[in-house]
Each structure stands twice: as C-alpha cells, then as structure tokens.
Amino acid sequence: MPFLHKISLRSMLIMPIIIVIILSSLVIAYVSYEKNKKVTIQSVELQMRSATEVIKEKITMLKATVPKQEFNKKLSYALTQNKNTFQSTGLTPKQFKLTKEKDIQPFEEFNSTIPKLSKSIINEIYQKRQGVIHDNGLTLAFSQQVELDGSIYVIALTDREYLKPVYIYRNLLVGITSITILLSSIVGLFTIHKVTKPILLLKNLMEKVSEGNLETRINVGHSSKEMFSLSIGFNQMVERLHSLMIHLEESANQVTHSSNRLRVISSNSKLASEQIAAALEEVAGGANSQVDSSMLSLKHVSKISNNMIQASSSINNVGNSAGMAMEKAKAGTQLVNQTVNQINLVQVSVGKTAEMIKSLQEKSKQIDHILNLINDIASLTNLLSLNATIEAARAGEHGKGFAIVAQEVKKLSDQSGRAVQQIKEITDGIRIETEEVVMSVSQGLEVLKDGMNMVHQTESAFCDINNAVEIVANESKDVSSLVHGVTMQTKKLVDQMNDILAISQQFAGTMQHISAAGEEQQASMDEVSSETHALHHLAQELEKAMNQFKL
Secondary structure (H helix, E strand, O other), X not given: OHHHHHOOHHHHHHHHHHHHHHHHHHHHHHHHHHHHHHHHHHHHHHHHHXXXXXXXXXXXXXXXXXXXXXXXXXXXXXXXXXXXXXXOOOOOOEEEEEOOOOXXXXXXXXXXXOOOOOHHHHHHHHHHOEEEEEEOOEEEEEEEOHHHOOOEEEEEEEHHHHOHHHHHHHHHHHHHHHHHHHHHHHHHHHHHHHHHHHHHHHHHHHHHHHOOEOOOOXXXXXXXXXXXXXXXXXXXXXXXXXXXXXXXXXXXXXXXXXXXXXXXXXXXHHHHHHHHHHHHHHHHXXXXXXXXXXXXXXXXXXXXHHHHHHHHHHHHHHHHHHHHHHHHHHHHHHHHHHHHHHHHHHHHHHHHHHHHHHHHHHXXXXXXXXXXXXXXXXXXXXXXXHHHHHHHHHHHHHHHHHHHHHHHHXXXXXXXXXHHHHHHHHHHHHHHHHHHHHHHHHHHHHHHHHHHHHHHHHHHHHHHHHHHHHHHHHHHHXXXXXXXXXXXXXXXXXXXXXXXXXXXXXXXXXXXXXXXXXXXXXXXXXXXXXXXXXXXXXXXXXXXXXXXXXX
C-alpha cells in the first residue's frame, strides 16, 4: 500500500491502538446501556403485571364483600394505593379501562390522565386480554376483569419516565468512556513516543551516515534491551566504518602519491628512451655515412674516426640512461608492491564491514521471531474467544453477555494480528535496505579486486621494462666496445680500407639492431605511461569517493 509510506511510524502504531480503544469502549458502553435498559424494562413490566394482578384480586374481593354502592369508592381507594406504590419509585401511572365497545373510560371517583391509543393497539389488547405491550413511548399492562362487565383494566407508564435513570446512567457511561478513551490515548501516545523515539533517532542518524557523515553516534539512554543492543551495534558499525574510511583515505593518498611519482618516473623514462632512439638514429646515420665515405675516398677516414668517437660518447650516454631507467623501473615496482599491500588492507576492512551488516540482518531476523511469537499469542487469543463463544452458546440466555465479551476479545485479537503484520512489513523493509547495503559492499569488493588486477598488470609491465632496460644496457656496452675498436683501427689501418669498409658494414647492421631495440623500448615506455595514467585516474576516483564521507 503506497499511502503507508506517507504515514509516520508513530501514527501507524498509535492509530490502531486508539481505534481499538474507541471501538471497545463504545461497544462496552453500548452493551452496558442496552443491558441496563433491558433489565429496567423487565423490572417495570414485572411490577406492572404484579400491579394488574393485585388490582384484579382486589376487584374480585370487593365484588364479593362490599355493597354495590360502595364498590366504586373502595375501588378508587385501591387504585390510589396502587398509584402511591408506583409514585414511591418516582413513577406516575395512568389507570383506566377498556369497555366491551372498545371505548377508553376512566374509573368512577378516580382521577387519572388517559392517554390516546390507536385502534390497532386497542384491538391487540382485546386479542391478548392479558399481558404487556409497548406503543409509541408507552408501556401498557392490562388484564380482563369479569367483575367489571368484561372490561379490561389497563395501567400505563411513559417509557421516558421510568427509563430516566437509564438515560442518566447512559450519559454517565458516555462521559466515563470519553475520559477513558482520552486517558488511554494519552498513555498510548506517550508510550509510543517513548518506544519510537530511539527508532526515529536511529533513522535520522542512518540518513546522516548515508549522506557521508561518519561522526554521528546514537545514545538512546533508558530503553528496551533490543534497542540498546541495536544502538550498540549501530555505534560499532559506524566506528568500524569510520576506521575503514580513514584507512581507505590513507591508502588513497598513498596511491595518489605513488601514481604521481610513477607518472613522473614514466615521463623521465619515456624522455630517456626518446633520447636513446634519437642517438641510435644519429649513430645509424653516421654508420651509413661512414660506409659511403669509405667507398668514395680514403680522405674521409679521419672524418669517420671522429664520427666514431662521437658515436662512442653517445653509446655511453645510452648506457647511463639505461641504468637510470633500470633504477626508476625498480623503484616503480616497489611502489606497486606497496599499493598491493594497501589495497589488501582495504579489502580486509570492507570484508569486516560486510560481516557486521550480516550481523545486523541476524538481529532483524530475531525481531521477526518475536513478531511471530506475538502473532501466535494473537492466534491463541482468537481460539480462546472461539471457545468462549461456544461456552456462551451452551449457557443460553445467561451467556449472552459473555458471548459479547468473547466477540470483543476476538476483535482485539484480530487487531493485534494486523498490527503485528504492519510491524513485520516495516522490519522487512529494514532488512531489504540492509541487503542493499550488503550488495553495495560486495560491489566495492569487486571494484577492489579489479584494482588489484590492474596493479598486478602494472607490476608485470614494470618487470618487462626492467628486462628491456637490461638488454639495452648490455647491448650498449657491446656497441661501445665495438666503436672503440673501430676508432683505433681507423687511426692505425689507413691503408686497409677494404677491412674498414667491411667493419663499417657490420657496424651499420649492428646499429639497425640497436635501433629496433630502441623502438621496442619506446613502445614499452608508452605502455608504462598508459598504465600510469590509468592508475592515476583510479586514485582520483578513489579520492572522490572518500570526499563523500565526513571523517
């Protein structure tokens, strides 16, 4: 039901309680009023029947013992005594008779108010001849008197008159019920406020944590055992998450610093490799020029010797640059190892966080168990109300009040079951949100694993760079020795131009090989530079993610 999301937790908890209290109080008040009214009516009917029987006996006695001329006076006295009996209880009866002609007549020498009766009521009285009927706010008790020429003696009371105490009791009961509802609502509202206060506080703190504020802590004070345990678990989770974020921030800073250094080193290595490539191109050009000069003229031998000296110097520079590149590659490898260790620490911390959230899920399951227990109690109460209804049915007329109470117990049990269901839906929503947090942490672990793979790839690239630099260094040493020998031969063997030409051709081939190696080194350095930029981008993304949290 989407509209439930717009109702606060306190309203959801207090509304069923207030509704149950109002309904139960109204039902109890209504049942009590109807029961009291019924008892009062039965009592008045019994009193009126008794009065008709007494008057009937007195009329019979007077007919037998009193002369005819004194009969009306004695009858008036008897009717007055009957009237005084009712007046002692605060009632004013109306006494009259119905003749055979169905006319309403007063008794002679007795003054009494005569009500208006409809023909249908008069006919019903003549059909029954004895009993009690109710009509238009009047209660009529009647009995046929043979001694009165077959007339029917009727005594009447207004319902409003004898039900006045019942109405007073009803108003009093309504007032007490209203006060009870008000007090119960106040107590329920206070209790719900007390119970939901730590829950709402925890909700607000969870919103702050979701916004990145890890400095929040909860202090519920005096509360239930479950809420106290939940607050401790929340504080521990935030503490550990705060520690994890601090470690993660330190690791991110180290990764950023290392990536910056690695980028600088890779830039220097790339520059060195470019210098090596340029030098190799120059050497290759010199070698080709040397071959051409040897073939053209012996006069260029001295010039070739000078070029060889320059080539020897360039080769030495290449060797030095290769040594520097090797040292920087080793330093980059060490930084990659440190990055691996830091990411491993982050992975362990995130794993602990996932375990804590799983523990929170277990506590949510314990709450579900308690709700199931309450639901079982409600079911047992429902069964108890059913048994009570059966027993009330067996008791018959005397068990009607108990049956009504059993129905109310059943209604209360149903209300409790629905309230438990609503609370269970709320705890299910909390558990779903916790599972989403677990999924987020799992995704974070996957991102860390991808970072580990990228770091391992970077480490492998550095190993390849190290090997390539060693090859270049060794080859540059060989080339340097060769160039030195060629230089000495050009000074000593001017007359052996053919040998110099052969050596120059061999030297040109060697330079091509070195040039190819330089191109491979250039490609390796480009790859290192690309991996360095990727690592730097990853460090920036990690730093952005850390900035979302307030540590």
